[in-house]
Amino acid sequence: MSDTRKPNDEYVVIRHRPGYRLRRTMILLAFTVVAAIAGYAAGMAQGGFRFSSAEASNEQLAQELRSLRDQFRTARQNLVNLERGRAIDEQALREARNTIVGLETRISELEADLTFYRNIMAPSETSKGLQVDSFTLASARGDNTYRFKMVLTQVGNNNSFIAGQVAVNIIGRLDGEKEVIALRDLSDDIEDLGVRFRFRYFQDVEGTLNLPQGFEPYEIQVVAQAQGRNASQAERTFDWAQLTGS
Incomplete structure (x- = not known):
């Protein structure tokens, strides 16, 4: 091979x-x-x-x-x-x-x-004797109800008491007519037309009055008349709006 x-x-x-x-x-x-x-x-x-x-x-x-x-x-x-x-x-x-x-x-x-x-x-010489000192109003239970207070004074001669009556009238309009309403007819606290007073220095008269519906008062007229030895008269008119502040 x-x-x-x-x-x-x-x-x-x-x-x-x-x-x-x-x-x-x-x-x-x-x-x-x-x-x-x-x-x-x-x-x-x-x-x-x-x-x-x-x-x-x-x-x-x-x-x-x-x-x-x-x-x-x-x-x-x-x-x-x-x-x-x-x-x-x-x-x-x-x-x-x-x-x-x-x-x-x-x-x-x-x-x-x-x-x-x-x-x-x-007092001054021009303000002696019986005087209507003030009249105040304050709203009471309702729109037509008021508390009132009136103050009478004897200025100057205070050695003896002075006595007499005082009449209060509210003057206004009712149904467009002039209306004069006595305080006796508006207040349950006043019974006589003239409120009797007797004091030496001053006296307050207080109560509540209710005006009739629709009656619009604008003045309060107060006339105080002393009787006896110290007879004299005092008169004063108060504006309703000023008293109520309305």
Whole structure:
């Protein structure tokens, strides 16, 4: 048999190793599993760190929330205290103002009384003897009901009593016609046409009057007549609108 091999051809002899490729594959697989486990462990470790940080942040926020709630409760209590203090101050201020108004009113009343008594005890030359000092009206139970008060005085000579009668008429219109109505016909407190008086310094006549429906008053006429040794007459007319402030 002739040798047909060429001079330049080379042959490589490889040792036959049964199971070698399988072992190499198993080693590579083992390295892959180990790397995967190591990566998972590292990821868990990192994730655990983040969880711990979140837990710490949550606790810090909870503390801040508790602190803010405490501050809110304190601020709200302070507001309540301030509101109460202001209400107390306002109440005290109102009471003080009411007291001042009451004192001013009382002072005015006392000054008026003082003037009244001075005029009685030390009158002028033109205002001596029997006087119709005043007539006042105040609304009572209804629109047509009024409380009245009339004051008669004896000015100057107060050594003896003065006595007589005083007549009071309310002048107005009824159904378009002038009407004069005696106080006796409007008040249950007055029985006679002339109200009797007897005093040394002054006398009040008080009561309640009721106006008839449709009657429009505009004047009150008062005529006082003293009898006896100090006989004299005093007459005065009062405007209804001024007395009632209407």
